[in-house]
Amino acid sequence: MSTTIAEQEVQVICISRELEIAAPIAIAFEAILEEIGPGGELPDGKPFPMVVEPWPGGRWYRDLGANAGHLWGHVQVIKPPTLLELCGPMFMSFPGVNHVQYRLTPDADGGGTRLSFTHRAMGPLPEPVLKGVGTGWDHGLRRIVEIAERLVSERRGGGK
Structure with a gap:
């Protein structure tokens, strides 16, 4: 048996991202669940369906x-239609800790919604992850806006 110690x-x-969605808060929340769930899509347009069980511990x-x-x-936390927090390895196939938060607030007249998004992670993150993770989230956030609208x-x- 061998042991390797590497620093x-x-x-x-x-x-962190903030964006406006031209949709009521309930529809914006529904769009989040669609994008991170069955309607997920990669930046190149290829479908990337996921399953999200929308309850604590799901x-x-x-x-x-x-x-x-x-x-x-x-x-980790779900309070429809205002808050969704996810924690876990996410896309990482190496040691890493992640926390993602989608916080929604209605605008003054209730016709639109502000989405505050944060992703925090730590671990021995490879350079490609450090460089590309923001681009991936930006695509997903744009998709949430498109789906909601x-x-x-x-x-x-x-219609469509």
Whole structure:
């Protein structure tokens, strides 16, 4: 038996974004669950469906079928339609701790919503992760806006 001891620096990621969604808060929350769930999509447009169990302790995972897949995390806090927090390994196949928060607040007239997003992570993060993680979240946040605004249009009778 052998043991290897290697020193690795622990890096920290802290990504914060704020954006406006032209949709009521309930629809914006629904759009979050769609994007991180069955409607997920990669930046190149390829579908990336996930399963999110929207209750405390619920799993967030990629189901590849035949009992294969990837656990991304668990629902740490859920208070529909204002708050969703996820914690777990996320996309990391190495030691790492992650916490993601989606906090929604309605605007003054209730017709729109402000989304405050944060992702905090720490671990021995490889350079490609440090450089690319913000781009991935930005894509997902844009998709949340698109999904919410599409849902508003559809529910007003505007179709797709």
